[in-house]
Amino acid sequence: MLDVLTGFVGELRQVGLPVSVTEAADAAEAIRHLPLEDRQAIKYALGATLVKSSAHWRAFDTAFEVYFSLRGPQYAIDGADGGDGAPGDEDGASGADGSRGLGQAERGAGGGEAVSPEELAAMLYKALSEGDSSMLAAVARLAVGRYAGMEPGRPVGGTYYLYRTLRNLDLDGALARLIGEARAAVEGPGTQPAASAGEDLGPVIRGRRLGHLSPLEERLLEDEYKARIDDLRRAIEAEIRRRLVADRGVEALAKSLRKPLPEDVDFMHATRDELVQMRRAVQPLTRKLQARLARKHRHLRRGALDFRATMRHSLSYGGVPAEPRFRHPKPTKPELFVIADISGSVAAFARFTLHLVHAIASQFSQVRSFVFIDGIDEVTGIFDRAETVGEAVHRVNQEADVVWVDGHSDYGHALAVFWQRWGGDVGPKTSIILLGDARSNYHSPEAWVVKELAQRARRVYWLNPEPRSYWGSGDSIVEHYAQFCDGVFECRNLRQLEGFVEHLV
Amino acid sequence: MTISARSDEASPGEQPKGLGAARASEELPIGEPRFASVPELRERLREVGYLADDGLAGVVYLADRLAKPVLVEGPAGTGKTELAKSVSRLTGARLIRLQCYEGLDEAKALYEWNYKKQLLRIQVESATPDEARRAGWEELEEDIFSEEFLLTRPLLEAIRASEPVVLLVDEVDRVEIETEALLLEILSDYQVSIPELGTVRATQIPLVFLTSNNTRELSEALKRRCLFLHLDYPSVEREREIVLAKVPGITEELADQVARIVRSLRSLELKKHPSISETLDWARTLVLLGIDSVDEQTARDTLHLLLKYRSDIETAAKEVAAATRRAPA
Numbered sequence: 001m002l003d004v005l006t007g008f009v010g011e012l013r014q015v016g017l018p019v020s021v022t023e024a025a026d027a028a029e030a031i032r033h034l035p036l037e038d039r040q041a042i043k044y045a046l047g048a049t050l051v052k053s054s055a056h057w058r059a060f061d062t063a064f065e066v067y068f069s070l071r072g073p074q075y076a077i078d079g080a081d082g083g084d085g086a087p088g089d090e091d092g093a094s095g096a097d098g099s100r101g102l103g104q105a106e107r108g109a110g111g112g113e114a115v116s117p118e119e120l121a122a123m124l125y126k127a128l129s130e131g132d133s134s135m136l137a138a139v140a141r142l143a144v145g146r147y148a149g150m151e152p153g154r155p156v157g158g159t160y161y162l163y164r165t166l167r168n169l170d171l172d173g174a175l176a177r178l179i180g181e182a183r184a185a186v187e188g189p190g191t192q193p194a195a196s197a198g199e200d201l202g203p204v205i206r207g208r209r210l211g212h213l214s215p216l217e218e219r220l221l222e223d224e225y226k227a228r229i230d231d232l233r234r235a236i237e238a239e240i241r242r243r244l245v246a247d248r249g250v251e252a253l254a255k256s257l258r259k260p261l262p263e264d265v266d267f268m269h270a271t272r273d274e275l276v277q278m279r280r281a282v283q284p285l286t287r288k289l290q291a292r293l294a295r296k297h298r299h300l301r302r303g304a305l306d307f308r309a310t311m312r313h314s315l316s317y318g319g320v321p322a323e324p325r326f327r328h329p330k331p332t333k334p335e336l337f338v339i340a341d342i343s344g345s346v347a348a349f350a351r352f353t354l355h356l357v358h359a360i361a362s363q364f365s366q367v368r369s370f371v372f373i374d375g376i377d378e379v380t381g382i383f384d385r386a387e388t389v390g391e392a393v394h395r396v397n398q399e400a401d402v403v404w405v406d407g408h409s410d411y412g413h414a415l416a417v418f419w420q421r422w423g424g425d426v427g428p429k430t431s432i433i434l435l436g437d438a439r440s441n442y443h444s445p446e447a448w449v450v451k452e453l454a455q456r457a458r459r460v461y462w463l464n465p466e467p468r469s470y471w472g473s474g475d476s477i478v479e480h481y482a483q484f485c486d487g488v489f490e491c492r493n494l495r496q497l498e499g500f501v502e503h504l505v
Numbered sequence: 506m507t508i509s510a511r512s513d514e515a516s517p518g519e520q521p522k523g524l525g526a527a528r529a530s531e532e533l534p535i536g537e538p539r540f541a542s543v544p545e546l547r548e549r550l551r552e553v554g555y556l557a558d559d560g561l562a563g564v565v566y567l568a569d570r571l572a573k574p575v576l577v578e579g580p581a582g583t584g585k586t587e588l589a590k591s592v593s594r595l596t597g598a599r600l601i602r603l604q605c606y607e608g609l610d611e612a613k614a615l616y617e618w619n620y621k622k623q624l625l626r627i628q629v630e631s632a633t634p635d636e637a638r639r640a641g642w643e644e645l646e647e648d649i650f651s652e653e654f655l656l657t658r659p660l661l662e663a664i665r666a667s668e669p670v671v672l673l674v675d676e677v678d679r680v681e682i683e684t685e686a687l688l689l690e691i692l693s694d695y696q697v698s699i700p701e702l703g704t705v706r707a708t709q710i711p712l713v714f715l716t717s718n719n720t721r722e723l724s725e726a727l728k729r730r731c732l733f734l735h736l737d738y739p740s741v742e743r744e745r746e747i748v749l750a751k752v753p754g755i756t757e758e759l760a761d762q763v764a765r766i767v768r769s770l771r772s773l774e775l776k777k778h779p780s781i782s783e784t785l786d787w788a789r790t791l792v793l794l795g796i797d798s799v800d801e802q803t804a805r806d807t808l809h810l811l812l813k814y815r816s817d818i819e820t821a822a823k824e825v826a827a828a829t830r831r832a833p834a
Contacts, residue, residue, distance in 0.1 A: 030570075
């Protein structure tokens with residue numbers, strides 16, 4: 001067990017979770033107090049001792065499922081013929097576990113062939129409509145055996161198998177059918193007496209009298225079935241993972257499943273899934289940032305002596321003013337202009353930055369945003385009108401008028417137009433942030449604009465989402481602008497972005 | 506570790522006076538386990554009206570066995586504080602609560618010398634007419650830095666208690682990162698160092714719960730000393746049970762409906778999702794209004810109990826009304 005635990009801790013550290021030696025020792029101590037065969041209890045014990053942030057739970061979950069997927073009797077790969085070889089051998093080296101599991105996986109797959117697609121679809125429908133979790137697990141097992149077409153030794157990621165299995169199961173079709181039947185059952189054939197329909201209606205509407213399904217009920221029904229389908233999806237994922245572990249061994253699989261934490265994902269190369277996760281991560285991030293900034297302002301103690309408060313406080317020291325009290329200074333709030341390139345290559349980066357900046361708009365006396373590709377447009381109004389920052393960012397992409405000639409980035413022209421139209425608004429209280437990779441498709445850089453801006457404004461910063469080593473290569477002209485900026489920062493992920501914003505305020 | 510920079514008058518090795526503190530043994534005085542097993546703990550939590558899932562009960566169980574504090578984190582209104590209260594109820598222990606806020610310092614959290622009383626004591630001494638009976642400075646100093654002049658605050662109180670206690674440090678993320686250090690000595694060694702008196706050790710290990718709304722990242726040092734428990738919104742089944750247990754006179758159908766509607770609301774993109782306490786408020790209102798089944802109209806009319814932002818209410822009302830997206834089969 002200890003070997004497995006050390007391996008597991010090593011894996012967590014590889015993913016980027018900070019696990020200290022004391023925490024690992026605590027984990028070892030914790031599992032001594034719990035029954036080893038209770039997988040769920042072990043999971044929570046390890047979670048409580050090793051993972052100290054809810055953002056890391058997901059990474060922990062994946063690693064746990066990989067490392068402990070072949071442990072515990074009910075998690076054996078038993079396919080159709082029932083687990084005879086009990087791979088849940090607690091002390092066995094993972095290699096031995098793996099080879100035994102592999103044999104079973106093949107047998108399991110063989111068992112799956114015996115079920116016809118129609119039977120499987122019927123089972124799926126039954127499992128979903130009854131919400132029976134053991135049946136869902138069985139369906140997942142059969143479906144993976146039948147559809148995933150897993151071949152031992154093939155170095156394909158689990159998502160490929162997941163995709164194949166789900167495509168064949170047609171879950172959307174099943175959902176539509178479930179809701180359709182529920183509706184039909186409630187509306188009833190008319191001749192049937194109301195009482196007899198009551199019992200075997202699905203959830204939500206059980207025991208309801210016949211009639212029409214109201215929109216609310218339908219919505220609730222849909223959410224219930226969706227939750228069950230999610231359960232099934234998870235079961236399938238777990239099953240695939242289990243078979244992959246059996247095939248390739250723990251370390252190899254853990255390596256292929258390793259993913260960076262949301263705050264470390266590169267803006268330029270994020271997949272769609274990762275973007276969704278980042279969007280979710282940006283919410284608490286802004287909240288935290290806001291709380292931290294507000295606190296910082298309140299605790300800057302540079303104000304004048306507050307005589308009255310000092311005297312009042314001295315009473316508890318017998319009239320000796322031992323602790324001077326100070327007035328809180330009013331922080332000066334800068335104006336902020338954000339000028340962002342929103343062309344395809346850096347769109348995600350611009351979105352997150354705009355989101356973050358507007359979420360902490362209260363820290364500035366005014367925030368104005370401009371977006372450009374080869375034309376430039378002011379979008380401050382969109383942020384003022386929209387209900388939430390997320391919605392505004394979404395609308396910016398649709399409504400802003402940023403194409404001048406061909407819709408390829410032209411920094412020179414965009415900056416020149418900015419100078420012409422809004423240059424007069426820039427004053428000594430203004431901070432300007434320019435966002436973009438400065439890849440201007442070999443147009444003239446017009447760097448004099450940045451020079452003029454830098455002279456007029458309080459500060460000019462440039463944020464570049466590209467790795468520093470790429471700057472100045474190809475059509476990147478960030479060097480032209482950099483010479484006039486107060487700072488040029490590499491800003492590749494949420495962590496760096498957050499750091500910059502804090503520095504700014 | 507010295508908490509206070511105020512004075513070094515007392516040498517660190519000095520015996521504590523009259524505080525009944527055990528100094529001899531370095532071992533933590535881990536008492537009898539409070540709970541026999543995880544299922545048993547879960548059952549007893551249920552008896553005091555707190556419905557726990559296995560993970561939660563498991564962490565509390567481990568906290569007792571390993572003598573470690575529990576750091577409970579999660580969205581507002583998911584029963585973080587209630588957990589500590591329930592555990593204190595079921596073990597019959599006294600609950601000592603330290604509500605954290607910005608600017609909390611050791612005088613409010615640990616202990617404070619009662620200056621006014623010390624001053625009085627000195628004045629009384631100097632007013633004694635008989636020179637011979639007047640105490641010398643040494644004696645006086647020993648006197649005014651004794652237990653009599655010590656005002657205990659929650660943390661010290663929890664350590665000194667001879668009866669079983671549950672210590673709740675509420676919203677620990679509100680204190681500044683420097684103040685967190687105050688907690689470290691207590692959390693890892695269950696002791697408090699008072700420079701004038703020496704070290705006060707716990708005679709019994711209190712169960713400690715820290716709650717956090719996660720408005721800032723807590724320091725590594727603090728996290729390392731705790732077991733971490735993330736409380737999220739409950740599953741439909743658990744929420745239904747909670748509603749049934751906490752709202753008298755509610756029918757099972759209504760509880761089921763309430764739990765489902767709340768789940769659907771939580772899946773929407775809202776500024777603030779309804780918490781368990783808001784679910785309970787809503788369920789109680791429905792019972793009071795004599796409603797036994799929620800339809801769109803009732804839902805729309807009572808949404809303001811669940812959601813606290815106008816934009817959220819509008820979004821939800823729109824969703825409720827526009828639920829029929831699928832064409833009739």
